[in-house]
Amino acid sequence: MTTVALLRGINVGGHHKVPMTALKSVFERLELTGVQTYIQSGNVVFDGDIGRPALEAALLQSFGFPVAVLLRSAAQWQDIIGRNPxxxxxxxxxxxxxxxxxxxxxxxxxxxxxxxxxxxxxxxxxxxxxxxxxxxxxxxxxxxxxxxxxxxxxxxxxxxxxxxxxxxxxxx
Missing domain, CATH: 3.30.70 (Alpha-Beta Plaits)
Structure with missing residues (x-):
């Protein structure tokens, strides 16, 4: 399943710095494939099936601070785009x-x-x-x-x- 993960509050105002190469590595260590990041605000597109708690735990362990993650499937994302008023x-x-x-x-x-x-x-x-x-x-x-x-x-x-x-x- 192709999914986008959106991270809340990283790389904002010099706080909670997360290099995109390190972020990509976290996802790959979780055996997610096709991992791509987009700009520094915490957008990750990947293939695989993982829940929010597992991602948030891995990010906390890797970076030392909690990071909220919101997930949407590719189909949900296209629906979101189509509903823009x-x-x-x-x-x-x-x-x-x-x-x-x-x-x-x-x-x-x-x-x-x-x-x-x-x-x-x-x-x-x-x-x-x-x-x-x-x-x-x-x-x-x-x-x-x-x-x-x-x-x-x-x-x-x-x-x-x-x-x-x-x-x-x-x-x-």
């Missing part, structure tokens, strides 16, 4: 649309807390285990903080989402 306009680079992946469906209280933030021109759509964000002024300026959802999250810009989709398609 904020299609890119011609010439857009994908930096204003983001995908936040969730490890669980947030409660109504979590969704209410997230939606209660004055967000100006920013828009969001919750869909199962994902939240799609449109931030016309950029992610750095949005008041929409996925941590308010009270579930484990990690966010990627749409360029990264599409590139991971290409990587997953190339392996199928």
């Amino acid at each position: 904020y299609p890119l306009q011609a010439g857009a680079d994908g930096s204003k649309v983001h995908l936040t992946l969730l490890d669980a469906v947030p409660t109504q209280a979590g969704l209410a807390a997230f939606g209660a933030v004055p967000s100006g021109a920013d828009e969001w759509t919750h869909s199962g285990l994902e939240v799609y964000l449109h931030t016309p002024d950029g992610m750095g300026r949005t008041k929409l903080n996925p941590d308010r959802l009270k579930v484990t999250t990690t966010t990627r810009n749409w360029r990264t989402v599409l590139r991971l989709g290409e990587m997953l398609s190339g392996k199928s």
Whole structure:
């Protein structure tokens, strides 16, 4: 099975540094095959069957700090791409649309807390285990903080989402 693993909170602001070669080695030591990383934010495409707890344990053992991992199959990823309610306009680079992946469906209280933030021109759509964000002024300026959802999250810009989709398609 071809899968993408998205790691939360590595290589951000000089904290929890994880070299991509070392990350790739962790996956290969777990006997996962076809391991490819994409940029420094912790995106790994691989073939094999492994659960989140085993991956998180291996990462903790290898790097000495806990790393939350969210997994999606190639089919799930293509579905995620197809459900984007904020299609890119011609010439857009994908930096204003983001995908936040969730490890669980947030409660109504979590969704209410997230939606209660004055967000100006920013828009969001919750869909199962994902939240799609449109931030016309950029992610750095949005008041929409996925941590308010009270579930484990990690966010990627749409360029990264599409590139991971290409990587997953190339392996199928």
